[in-house]
Amino acid sequence: MTKIEEVKAKVEAGKSKLVPGLVQEALDAGNSAQDILDAMVDSMGVVGEKFSKGDIFVPEMLIAAKAMSKGVDVLKPHLAGDGSSKLGTCVIGTVAGDLHDIGKNLVSLMIESAGFDMVDLGVDVPADTFVQAIKDNKNVKLVACSGLLTSTMPAMREAVATIKASGLTGFKVIVGGAPVTPEYAEEIGADGFAPDAGTAAVKAKELATA
Amino acid sequence: MLTKRQNLAEVMKGGNPDRFVKQYEAFSMIMNTPITRIKPQIGGEIVNEWGITIRWPEGQLGAFPVHDAEHIVIKDITKWRDYVKAPSVECSEEAWAPAIAAAKAVDRKDQYVTVFVAPGIFEMTHYLMSMEEALMAYYEEPEAMHELIDYIVEFELKLAKEFIDHLHPDAVFHHDDWGSQISSFISPDMFKEFFEPAYKKIYGYYKDNGVELIIHHSDSYAANLVPSMIEMGIDIWQGVMTTNHVPELIEQYGGKITFMGDIDSGVIDFPGWTRENIAEKVETACRRCGKLYFIPGASQGLNVSSFPGVYEATDEEIDRMTKEIF
Ligand code: B12
Numbered sequence: 001m002t003k004i005e006e007v008k009a010k011v012e013a014g015k016s017k018l019v020p021g022l023v024q025e026a027l028d029a030g031n032s033a034q035d036i037l038d039a040m041v042d043s044m045g046v047v048g049e050k051f052s053k054g055d056i057f058v059p060e061m062l063i064a065a066k067a068m069s070k071g072v073d074v075l076k077p078h079l080a081g082d083g084s085s086k087l088g089t090c091v092i093g094t095v096a097g098d099l100h101d102i103g104k105n106l107v108s109l110m111i112e113s114a115g116f117d118m119v120d121l122g123v124d125v126p127a128d129t130f131v132q133a134i135k136d137n138k139n140v141k142l143v144a145c146s147g148l149l150t151s152t153m154p155a156m157r158e159a160v161a162t163i164k165a166s167g168l169t170g171f172k173v174i175v176g177g178a179p180v181t182p183e184y185a186e187e188i189g190a191d192g193f194a195p196d197a198g199t200a201a202v203k204a205k206e207l208a209t210a
Numbered sequence: 211m212l213t214k215r216q217n218l219a220e221v222m223k224g225g226n227p228d229r230f231v232k233q234y235e236a237f238s239m240i241m242n243t244p245i246t247r248i249k250p251q252i253g254g255e256i257v258n259e260w261g262i263t264i265r266w267p268e269g270q271l272g273a274f275p276v277h278d279a280e281h282i283v284i285k286d287i288t289k290w291r292d293y294v295k296a297p298s299v300e301c302s303e304e305a306w307a308p309a310i311a312a313a314k315a316v317d318r319k320d321q322y323v324t325v326f327v328a329p330g331i332f333e334m335t336h337y338l339m340s341m342e343e344a345l346m347a348y349y350e351e352p353e354a355m356h357e358l359i360d361y362i363v364e365f366e367l368k369l370a371k372e373f374i375d376h377l378h379p380d381a382v383f384h385h386d387d388w389g390s391q392i393s394s395f396i397s398p399d400m401f402k403e404f405f406e407p408a409y410k411k412i413y414g415y416y417k418d419n420g421v422e423l424i425i426h427h428s429d430s431y432a433a434n435l436v437p438s439m440i441e442m443g444i445d446i447w448q449g450v451m452t453t454n455h456v457p458e459l460i461e462q463y464g465g466k467i468t469f470m471g472d473i474d475s476g477v478i479d480f481p482g483w484t485r486e487n488i489a490e491k492v493e494t495a496c497r498r499c500g501k502l503y504f505i506p507g508a509s510q511g512l513n514v515s516s517f518p519g520v521y522e523a524t525d526e527e528i529d530r531m532t533k534e535i536f
Contacts, residue, residue, distance in 0.1 A: 059348055059400070060349075062342055063350070097270060099274045149271055150480045151480055178391040195392070
């Protein structure tokens, strides 16, 4: 197994104590930081897919994301450019009236590991705050809204409507959360929907590069 | 006509019920025990008996544990003993009097005197340390998690003893949400390792002490955990959501466990709810799940609804299905 393959395997297995050392070894062996990063992004893709299929569960996904983030810490000084991500910035938050954040956090981790810079607005986020964040941050390519309560679905509708009516452009809006269906996402004018965090990362990439 | 209790017993043993069980009708829930979970008022914040800060912000549907660095109870799982202190379960006889009176007033031929326990063990771990930290710790610090769970079990056994000594309950209704709508939080293997033995102890203790019925609430997907539920001694899984494919579960496990739900609260219980919608969801559930090993009901974890009228309308629609199917 090459060093890069080892990094990949250990990220997938969520070995956050081993990954930083292996990343360093992979660098020492002459691999470029970008190649190592791409390899880790690939392994998170595999993790996301397994999660979507129900082969793995939330803990496995969390430890894999943690392992990757430890690896990225080692890579950061070696990455070219201003360190900003290839795919741009993603603003994410749970809509107003809703405090659930586990799903949102997982989606955030997965979108980040697919190659976005994340701006996490937290929970109970009013529609205007999403708009302000799009203005305040550079290169926003994606806005992600999460909602877990049936009773906050109107707040999600309002968030999407407010963002779309703001006149700001250059980004897509993706929505999700247990009560959200693809039909509802379309109805409220979102550009995309995903049923789980693995698929969310795939969809995010698709939307930002379309 | 069978009493509510007899009718439920017939459903569970695959006998001859004479009607659908209407949601929680067979359980007389004793909620006024002196040891019960405390919750903040709307707009308020409390520190509960375990030291967990719980806030209910204005404009929100419910309360939430606060997990920022300042408020989180377990700051380092390997040192959990420094942070976690179980509350005492000792209360004066005087404090027990209202609950004892409530239990006495129940006609036990008609209903099960039912005690209520929440949060469950899994929930307690994430209340104490946040869901993400808890879920990672099952991998990263399994020994500490086993110890913490044992400690919570010890507390629950003391609580069970108090309930049994004072109220001689016929049933326990125990909360612990084990999943999201589409998956269990943890894998069946991990669940078997950490939670099966813990609940086997607790539910076994209730059963050994005259409690007939164990009802467990998890309004989520958890079809993959049913074998563990049976092993733990759960008689009724309440809260089973439609995503579990309830008819298939009944087919596969009926006789070993009874399923209560197949009507998702989220799809019937919202502002602007309608009777037609409830009628449709109740009918679908009753027709596809049938008379045995099944109790139709909303997935919500108590005999209430979030929006006024929904619970009662659901009961009435179940009556209608009884007329059509029985
Ligand atoms: C854990 C939980 C809690 C925890 C939350 C802890 C936290 N930090 O978030 C606690 C106990 C605090 C809690 C509180 C409450 N809860 Co709650 N909770 C749940 C539970 C059991 C699981 C939710 C969860 O975390 N799932 C795990 C994650 C991984 O899954 P997920 O959130 O669905 O996210 C995935 C996908 O949906 C998707 N996704 C999510 N967001 C996004 C965003 C985008 C852009 C995309 C693409 C995808 C995506 O990807 C995620 C990962 O795969 C659900 C039950 C259920 N069946 O869902 C109830 C549930 C959501 N809660 C509910 C309720 C009612 C409440 C309370 C009001 C309870 C109360 N009466 O006090 C309060 C809410 C307070 C508030 N204002 O928000 C109800 C909502 C009913 C409804 N449909 O309206 C549910 C459905 C339970 C039920 N059946 O009654 N809850």
